[in-house]
Amino acid sequence: MLECAPSTYWAAKKRELAPSARAVRDEWLKKEIWRVWEGPGRRVYGARKVWTQLNREGTTVARCTVERLMRELGIAGASAARKRPRTTVAGTDRPGDLLERDFTANAPNRRWVADITYVDTASGWVYTAFVQDLFSRAIAGWQVADHLGAELALDALEMAIWSRGGIGDGLVHHSDRGTQYTCIRYAERLDQIGAARSVGGKGDSFDNAVAESLNSLYKKELIDFRGGWENVMDVTIATMEWVAWYNNERIHSYCGNIPPREYEETFHRSRGTAPRAG
Template sequence: MELHYRLDAALAHEHLADAALSAAVEQFPDVVVRRRAAEGPADQILLQAAATANLLVISRRPECRTDCVTPPPNRPDRLDRDFVAQAPNRCWVADFTHIKTWSGVVHAAFVVDTFSRRIVGWSAATVKETVFVLDALEMAIWQRDREQHPIQPGELIHHSDAGSTQYTSFRLAEHLDAAGIAASIGSVGDGCDNALMESAIGLYKTELIKLQRPWKTLSQVELATAEWADWYNHRRLHGEIGHIPPAEHEANYSRELTKPQVTTTI
């Protein structure tokens, strides 16, 4: 069972020492995110510990559909569900979700670097057209340029699922080709082919959208998404990368690359 505690680490260890921990977050106090509803003894222990610590427990269920269709031949699935990258800017995954607001539906697109789980680009819009996923891609490219870690032609794969015409459009393919990014597309209707991105969007919906609804406008969603993405990248602890934030994981990698090599002579 994977847990994400947003409370003091010492208090979390006192109640569940084997849990994956996140740092305290002022805007989201006392929240535990669980992957499934209580089913066994371990789950009952979790619920009792949460009640003792005065925590709110939120359940989320990962979805994995199996009505698979072969991706377009010119943009094959280059990952085959292997989301492990050896360095930043080797593999980006992308997808979008929907948020109901009082003024209409808002669509939010994200681009995540699989090496660090970092959100490198995102976009929100009220019109679900290709340009809105292009905005997330362009932000990701700009972000890496600004950090002086630009993408290198031929090194990066951009992966999405085939269920949305925005990601299978000729316009997006042109942008990827012009930037030297290899396009990769999973099967239609199979969330497991883009599981890492599905997980990130699940956290976004659980940790932000569901907690702060009702939402009124696009601008309100944009502001909250910007704040959440900054927290997610710089302060949220991720168990997959050693219980540190994505930005710290990338900084550690860069530091290792620039560390002077010690040689010995005999």
């Protein structure tokens, strides 16, 4: 048995019992990580977004540290959504592709993209239509219904027109070849607001990649993540809450890791212009 002075023993014991500075900070960071993950992140943020949100709030921490502590906490972001079934029935009459896979815009209400995705509920299939502004990736309009008729897409378009206020000239509306978007009623409504129609190629999801990405995000962060959907009203209420969070709180990498609404407000402040109603 090795002998040591009592002072040496108790000094070692004190170091053993007293938590290190790293351990103390880790415990504090775990609470902050949990707060972000459960609060602003709605339990769908992965390590990258939790790390980004913490740094936005002024907490300087390495991404690898967030990854490590999230593993220790046993939490993770929402997993990728399943591939959706086809919701597009191709129309025969369609305009050309004005975007040609350039999914950027230099100001709000210059380029919108639209698409439809599906939700499986206990009462049958439910469908969600979105209209998204390419400038900030904000959701301008949406609608949920238990059918794939033209009214579904039209209602989402009407919400976008209402929420964005006066559209002005120069808007391009891009969609896939679905009959909901190529029908006469939809085309007439776009003509009324002075929007140019743009339609992607047949069966090519890359021609509407941003809208497809939004559908995937919606499925990952809400539909597949929560599950257990009962009916169209159940999905409608949850979608309304998710869209409000997405536009106003959810940090978006395309916007420089700030929410879409904040991104648009920054744009208008820099130019001394007022954002349109919505």
